Amino acid sequence: MRNRxxxxxxxxxxxxxxxxxxxxxxIISSFLISFQATRTVPWRFAPGFNWGRLxxxxxxxxxxxxxxxxxxxxxxxxxxxxxxxxxxxxxxxxKARGLYRFAFFAPVVVGEVxxxxxxxxxxxxxxxxxxxxLNSIGLPKVDWFSNVTPAMALIMIAVTWRWAGYNAIILLxxxxxxxxxxxxxxxxxxxxxxxxxxxxxxxxxxxVIVFCAVLxxxxxxxxxxxxxxxxxxGGPGGGTETLGLLLYRQxxxxxxxxxxxxxxxxxxxxxxxxxLVQLWLTREPK
Amino acid sequence: MATVTLTNVAKRFGAFExxxxxNIDIADGEFVVFVGPSGCGKSTLLRMIAGLEDISxxxxxxxxxxxxxxxxxxxxxxxxxxxxxxxxxxSVEQNLSxxxxxxxxxxxxxxxxxxxxxxxxxxxxLMDRRPKKLSGGQRQRVAIGRAIVREPQVFLFDEPLSNLDxxxxxxxxxxxxxxxxxxxxxxxxxxxxxxxxxxxxxxIVVLRGGHVEQIGRPLDLYDNPDNMFVAGFVxxxxxxxxxxxxxxRDARGVVVELAGEEKTRITQPLAETAPEPGSKVIVGVRxxxxxxxxxxxxxxxxxxxxxxxxxxxxFLYARTANGEDVVIQRDAxxxxxxxxxxxxxRKSYLFDEKGLRLR
Ligand SMILES: Nc1ncnc2c1ncn2[C@@H]1O[C@H](COP(=O)(O)OP(=O)(O)OP(=O)(O)O)[C@@H](O)[C@H]1O
Ligand SMILES: [Mg+2]
Numbered sequence: 001m002r003n004r005x006x007x008x009x010x011x012x013x014x015x016x017x018x019x020x021x022x023x024x025x026x027i028i029s030s031f032l033i034s035f036q037a038t039r040t041v042p043w044r045f046a047p048g049f050n051w052g053r054l055x056x057x058x059x060x061x062x063x064x065x066x067x068x069x070x071x072x073x074x075x076x077x078x079x080x081x082x083x084x085x086x087x088x089x090x091x092x093x094x095k096a097r098g099l100y101r102f103a104f105f106a107p108v109v110v111g112e113v114x115x116x117x118x119x120x121x122x123x124x125x126x127x128x129x130x131x132x133x134l135n136s137i138g139l140p141k142v143d144w145f146s147n148v149t150p151a152m153a154l155i156m157i158a159v160t161w162r163w164a165g166y167n168a169i170i171l172l173x174x175x176x177x178x179x180x181x182x183x184x185x186x187x188x189x190x191x192x193x194x195x196x197x198x199x200x201x202x203x204x205x206x207x208v209i210v211f212c213a214v215l216x217x218x219x220x221x222x223x224x225x226x227x228x229x230x231x232x233x234g235g236p237g238g239g240t241e242t243l244g245l246l247l248y249r250q251x252x253x254x255x256x257x258x259x260x261x262x263x264x265x266x267x268x269x270x271x272x273x274x275x276l277v278q279l280w281l282t283r284e285p286k
Numbered sequence: 287m288a289t290v291t292l293t294n295v296a297k298r299f300g301a302f303e304x305x306x307x308x309n310i311d312i313a314d315g316e317f318v319v320f321v322g323p324s325g326c327g328k329s330t331l332l333r334m335i336a337g338l339e340d341i342s343x344x345x346x347x348x349x350x351x352x353x354x355x356x357x358x359x360x361x362x363x364x365x366x367x368x369x370x371x372x373x374x375x376x377s378v379e380q381n382l383s384x385x386x387x388x389x390x391x392x393x394x395x396x397x398x399x400x401x402x403x404x405x406x407x408x409x410x411x412l413m414d415r416r417p418k419k420l421s422g423g424q425r426q427r428v429a430i431g432r433a434i435v436r437e438p439q440v441f442l443f444d445e446p447l448s449n450l451d452x453x454x455x456x457x458x459x460x461x462x463x464x465x466x467x468x469x470x471x472x473x474x475x476x477x478x479x480x481x482x483x484x485x486x487x488x489x490i491v492v493l494r495g496g497h498v499e500q501i502g503r504p505l506d507l508y509d510n511p512d513n514m515f516v517a518g519f520v521x522x523x524x525x526x527x528x529x530x531x532x533x534x535r536d537a538r539g540v541v542v543e544l545a546g547e548e549k550t551r552i553t554q555p556l557a558e559t560a561p562e563p564g565s566k567v568i569v570g571v572r573x574x575x576x577x578x579x580x581x582x583x584x585x586x587x588x589x590x591x592x593x594x595x596x597x598x599x600x601f602l603y604a605r606t607a608n609g610e611d612v613v614i615q616r617d618a619x620x621x622x623x624x625x626x627x628x629x630x631x632r633k634s635y636l637f638d639e640k641g642l643r644l645r
Contacts, residue, residue, distance in 0.1 A: 179369065181371035184338050186373075188338075189389075189432075190388070190389050192388075
């Protein structure tokens with residue numbers, strides 16, 4: 001047995017080496033860097049330097065506030081939407097099921113830059129199709145890029161568009177694993193389709209919903225592409241700057257790696273904390 | 287309590303017809319078992335009665351009322367599924383009461399019905415458990431309990447015991463019998479197990495390939511099968527079929543000679559319309575209808591391959607001189623040590639080449 005394990009590990013060595021160098025080491029290294037002052041040459045150990053700055057930095061709190069705001073609005077809306085899409089996909093009445101499944105999933109595989117460019121065009125003030133539509137039903141024009149509230153809404157719309165279908169496919173897989181005869185039994189019990197959804201589908205789908213929520217929370221905590229490309233680096237005036245963007249600005253614009261590492265660790269810790277709270281809130285009763 | 291009447295009931299999935307015009311009359315309070323090999327349409331018929339499948343042709347009436355266009359919940363039936371179909375996230379108590387709670391039944395009445403069902407099935411101590419924490423037999427009881435709570439006129443069971451081990455199956459079989467006596471409701475029960483069918487049924491409906499082959503009381507099917515399929519299906523081990531041909535007629539009836547056994551001639555009292563001498567026929571003999579040499583109509587000597595001792599009785603797996611396999615049931619004490627045995631045929635059935643009974 002031991003011999004077999006040794007052979008297995010030898011086969012795994014190339015992967016483990018790469019994993020150690022490009023995964024484990026950066027994680028450790030960035031943790032160490034977060035305790036160093038990196039604006040001086042050479043870097044020196046100064047534990048309070050970055051962490052001290054973090055707790056008093058208005059830019060950090062602005063990014064944190066924006067990230068959490070997007071999180072608490074966008075994630076629930078998206079999962080509710082994904083649920084509706086999954087129910088529709090699961091309906092026996094649906095024709096051309098494969099086509100819809102593809103269409104819902106497609107946003108995930110579209111290039112980030114291409115999709116951001118399309119969103120910028122669609123929401124542009126002068127020739128955007130969205131404002132044309134709003135206008136045609138008698139609503140006023142919205143300048144999506146120069147006011148904070150519409151800009152935040154735009155980010156949330158974009159992220160939701162991109163990931164709702166992905167979550168819908170996961171939820172659909174969960175729904176299809178619920179045996180058909182449970183619904184048949186409920187139908188014989190005179191339980192309406194709507195009540196079947198709320199009293200059977202939702203409770204049985206809870207683990208899958210929690211899984212989707214955890215994935216989405218982790219994703220949103222790291223949100224970067226949309227505020228970077230769509231609202232042009234967190235514009236207007238930092239109004240949509242997220243933690244991911246702050247990290248990028250500090251690390252790769254100002255080359256302040258120590259502070260960027262501290263932000264990165266804060267993001268990871270927050271994601272873990274929120275996920276744990278959520279798992280605890282939705283745990284199975286004994 | 288209600289009758290169930292199927293008139294020319296057909297079922298098609300697309301162009302594929304799986305039930306071909308079934309006519310079945312089930313009396314009030316009767317226990318009827320649908321039996322047949324896998325894929326013969328038993329479940330499909332049951333699900334049409336329940337309303338879970340549309341009816342492609344014909345009529346189904348429950349309690350004299352045609353239910354073709356009536357919602358499943360309004361048909362006065364309850365169904366027990368093969369897989370139990372319990373709600374996994376609910377306790378036993380919630381499983382039993384779910385339907386009544388969802389439809390706004392008064393709480394006192396719901397509690398009364400749940401309590402009664404739990405008492406009938408002896409699951410009162412399990413009320414707080416989830417299905418995951420129950421044994422197979424207990425889950426089965428809960429599934430039956432959920433049907434009882436509905437107080438239906440007709441119970442439908444789809445192979446309810448097939449997921450249980452042999453011992454539990456016998457025990458639950460007895461319980462279902464008891465339940466039928468206690469509730470007096472009409473019950474329709476699907477199985478592919480002929481022992482279950484024989485022991486439970488007031489009447490059995492034998493199905494094959496979407497056709498009703500025969501309907502009758504268990505012993506009628508055993509004593510008087512209409513065709514080779516029913517003859518082979520009812521009884522265990524199954525009836526032996528031996529090739530033969532008709533040689534003539536005497537005062538008592540038609541004389542049949544087993545193929546390759548010139549001395550083994552059987553006389554069967556047949557109607558005038560018996561086939562011509564020389565026509566090929568098949569003789570059916572149940573393992574238990576072989577007697578000692580000289581005890582019956584004709585003697586037959588066979589070579590013994592294998593002997594199975596079950597205690598009181600034994601089964602001999604043997605071959606005729608013509609190379610046909612036969613199973614013979616004997617008292618354990620009467621099994622010889624020799625490799626050959628001569629037995630008599632005490633009772634036999636005659637079938638034509640298409641498998642239809644000649645009588
Ligand atoms: N939804 C369906 N679509 C197409 N064909 C079906 C469908 N359901 C059942 N069938 C076919 O109908 C026939 C009868 O099926 P049914 O389930 O009634 O058999 P059964 O007698 O209950 O068999 P078993 O003992 O294996 O449960 C089978 O040939 C099956 O393949
Ligand atoms: Mg079946």
